[in-house]
Every structure is written in structure tokens, then in C-alpha cells.
Amino acid sequence: MLPLLGIGAIVLSLGAALAWAAGWTGGRLTAQQMTDTIEAGGGNHPGFRRAHSKGVCVSGVFRGNGAAQKLSTARVFAQTETPVLGRLSIGGGSPQAPEAKARVRSLALLLRSDDGQEWRTAMNSFPFFVVATPEGFQAQAEASLPDPATGKPDPARQADFARRFPEARKFQEWARSAPWSNSWANTPYNGVNAFRFHAADGSEHFVRWSFRPQAAFEPLSPEQREQADADFLQQDLAARLAQGPLRWDLVLTVAAPGDPVNDPSQPWPEAREQIVAGTLTLDASQPQAGGPCRDINYDPLILPRGISASDDPVLAARSAVYAHSFNRREREIAFGRTQATATGAQQ
Numbered sequence: 001m002l003p004l005l006g007i008g009a010i011v012l013s014l015g016a017a018l019a020w021a022a023g024w025t026g027g028r029l030t031a032q033q034m035t036d037t038i039e040a041g042g043g044n045h046p047g048f049r050r051a052h053s054k055g056v057c058v059s060g061v062f063r064g065n066g067a068a069q070k071l072s073t074a075r076v077f078a079q080t081e082t083p084v085l086g087r088l089s090i091g092g093g094s095p096q097a098p099e100a101k102a103r104v105r106s107l108a109l110l111l112r113s114d115d116g117q118e119w120r121t122a123m124n125s126f127p128f129f130v131v132a133t134p135e136g137f138q139a140q141a142e143a144s145l146p147d148p149a150t151g152k153p154d155p156a157r158q159a160d161f162a163r164r165f166p167e168a169r170k171f172q173e174w175a176r177s178a179p180w181s182n183s184w185a186n187t188p189y190n191g192v193n194a195f196r197f198h199a200a201d202g203s204e205h206f207v208r209w210s211f212r213p214q215a216a217f218e219p220l221s222p223e224q225r226e227q228a229d230a231d232f233l234q235q236d237l238a239a240r241l242a243q244g245p246l247r248w249d250l251v252l253t254v255a256a257p258g259d260p261v262n263d264p265s266q267p268w269p270e271a272r273e274q275i276v277a278g279t280l281t282l283d284a285s286q287p288q289a290g291g292p293c294r295d296i297n298y299d300p301l302i303l304p305r306g307i308s309a310s311d312d313p314v315l316a317a318r319s320a321v322y323a324h325s326f327n328r329r330e331r332e333i334a335f336g337r338t339q340a341t342a343t344g345a346q347q
């Protein structure tokens, strides 16, 4: 009898561990719940990313200028030219969304250096994140879901989100007041989360990165936003690439002691040291359906030697949620549960 009780206890404790990992014990937020909520807000679009669903693949090179070698041993900063496979997109879960209505624009990059290391990053046009934690992101996503009774987000839920996550006010102010640019090409893209850079002398620095456009800023007025074609960013990109490559400078901002390095909703003071580490040049684009970026997960925790994650909880959550989104869309493609608009398959 005793051995049987022992086996029973082992089975029970293993079951409890699995239940905890899957988030069935209640209370703890899981990547699956977060992905389900994002999916509920974006609609059903099999084969597409659950967020930033509309976009195009882009390719080119990154040319380091050597300046970042004092901060990091990552080969990409020493190598003269690193190939880049990227994706330009808009925020939101619909692959058919009108591009002029999207407040957030995005750039994701995969750089593979000649030592076989990869640096993946997914950046947005906002200068800081809306919330400090995954719980804040989840609360915002839930508060944005339409109430079945009205078809609109529940104002009480939104007020509750604003009360519990007051840091979001700063982001809402940015969204309301920052000027809109009229192109992916003249938009800055910000990594927002802090990372650890490891230098050859053993020192460590916390760094945030941004890609600053070389193309001059041109505004997009509210009237132009109303009139723009649903695919106006893609059309503009094609027209600009036909004229020549597009460039962004990689700007590294180095934290000073005491700066918040685990909270992407808090910008650092303007006076922080900035290093221009090189230039990204994009010279081609391809449709995402069937294009080389379709089956890439731009997981922000795929980092080369010389760069590692900070303890920012948003970074860890992003990595886990992107994996869920990636698995779902790849499974839908593998089992043929998609339209040709997602896969690029010939009809």
C-alpha cells in the first residue's frame, strides 16, 4: 500500500507542476492567455501574425562603424557589412487594416553576422512602451476588447485600466500629440526595452537602441489620413525603393546609474550618452505572403554573444507570447487552414 501512495504522491506533484506551468492554477498570467486576448481583439486571420499582422518583408545590410565596439563584443559591430532580413509593419491584428489609421508603425530586423550569431529585434515608432509590465499589457488588451452589449470597449473597464496603470497616461499623450509621418522610410523605430551590452574589458552597460531615419520627416495631416489608400505605406515604400535605398542610423543610448532598466514605459533623460553605431540600408522589399520574413519569429530574446537580456519582465513575456503566435500561424499554414493572402500559394 505504501509504495502505491508514494507513486500517487509523485503523480499528483508532477500534475501540479504541469498545471502551474500551463497557468491552470489561477492567478498567474500565462503567454497563452495573453495570446488569446490579443487574438480576440484582432479577429480571426489564420496564418497571420496575431499582432502587427499587416506588413512587408524588406532586405538590405547593416554597416557598423566600429563605434559600438567599446560597449559590446557582438560581431555585428565589428563586421563591415552584415546581411539583414526585416519586416515593416503597422500595429494591429488585421492583415487588411487601412495603413493610414495605424498610430504605430514598426520595423523588425534579423541580422546574421559571419560568426553565425543572430540579432533579432522588433521595434516600434513610439518612444516608450505604454505599460511597465506584462500584467499592464494584458489589462490594456482586455479593456480594449469590444463589450458584446455595445460593440465598443467598456468605459468602466478602460477607467479601471487607467487607474491601475497610471504610467499609460504618458503614452496616450504621445499618441494624441506626436506628429504622424507620411512614410515608413522617415519614421524612427525604437527598441524601448533595455539590454545588457558586454564589452571586451568585461564591463557591462545597459543600452536601448533606436533606428533613426536619414529620410527627412514629412507630416501626414488628419485630412491626408482620411483620404489615403488602404495600402499607402506599401505604395510609398515601393516608390521610394525604386528611387534608391533607404537608410537609418543605429543610435545606442547608454543608461546612467539609477536609470530604470527594467521598465520600458520610463524614458531616460535626454542627456544620456548616445553612440551612432552604424547604418541600416534597405534596398528591396517583398510581399510577406510567401516572402522571406513570413516564417520568421522576430523574438526579441534572440541575441548575439555580446548582448544579453535585462530583467525587464516585458521582454520575457514578449518572447513567450511571440512563440505562441508563431506556433499558431505556422500550424495554420502547415494544415492548410489559410487563404492564399497569408501564404502566397498560387491559386
Ligand code: HEM
Pocket (backbone or CB within 6 Å): 034, 035, 038, 048, 049, 050, 051, 052, 055, 087, 088, 089, 106, 107, 108, 122, 123, 124, 129, 133, 134, 137, 190, 191, 192, 193, 264, 296, 297, 298, 314, 317, 318, 321, 322, 325, 326, 329
Ligand atoms: C507584453 C508586451 C507585448 C506583447 C504581448 C506583444 C505581442 C506581440 C505578438 C503576439 C506579435 C506577433 C508575433 C509573431 O507572430 O511573430 C508581436 C509582434 C511585434 N511586436 Fe510585440 N508585443 C509586446 C510588446 C512589444 C514592444 C515593447 C515592441 C516594440 C517596442 C513590440 C514590437 C513588435 C513588432 C515590431 C512586431 C512585429 C514583428 C514582425 O514583423 O514579425 N512589441 N507582438
